Amino acid sequence: MALVASAALALSACAADVPGPRGTRERPRKVVIRIEHSAFLPEEVGVAAGETVRFVLENGDPIGHEFILGDAALQDVHERGTEAHHGDRPGEVSVPSGGTAETTFTFGGGGTLIFGCHLPGHYAYGMRGTVRVA
Numbered sequence: 001m002a003l004v005a006s007a008a009l010a011l012s013a014c015a016a017d018v019p020g021p022r023g024t025r026e027r028p029r030k031v032v033i034r035i036e037h038s039a040f041l042p043e044e045v046g047v048a049a050g051e052t053v054r055f056v057l058e059n060g061d062p063i064g065h066e067f068i069l070g071d072a073a074l075q076d077v078h079e080r081g082t083e084a085h086h087g088d089r090p091g092e093v094s095v096p097s098g099g100t101a102e103t104t105f106t107f108g109g110g111g112t113l114i115f116g117c118h119l120p121g122h123y124a125y126g127m128r129g130t131v132r133v134a
């Protein structure tokens with residue numbers, strides 16, 4: 001068990017963009033993602049399986065965006081969807097122009113999830129990133 005825990009710590013230490021201890025439901029790890037020129041910074045985030053992360057989105061653009069976290073199928077649903085506002089489901093939040101929003105998400109097992117903005121044209125333009133869950 002101790003070996004598993006130290007392996008997870010080593011993995012999260014490799015993800016230089018998200019330093020700090022593994023997040024729990026009681027104490028989520030804070031990860032700040034900037035939005036500039038319709039792009040997420042960083043575009044790639046590493047987390048540990050089972051970890052809870054509080055994503056803080058800082059929008060430096062003069063237009064609103066959204067942060068939608070999930071697998072490819074979920075991204076497809078949102079790309080075709082018509083929801084005007086997000087904030088009720090974990091991992092989904094609207095980010096006002098020049099403002100900040102946050103959403104807390106607990107990751108499952110390993111794999112890769114996608115985060116993206118599905119305002120018209122944004123996802124196709126490339127407004128997306130990935131979360132590696134290890």
Ligand SMILES: [Cu+2]
Binds near residue numbers: 038064066117119127
């Ligand atoms: Cu956008």
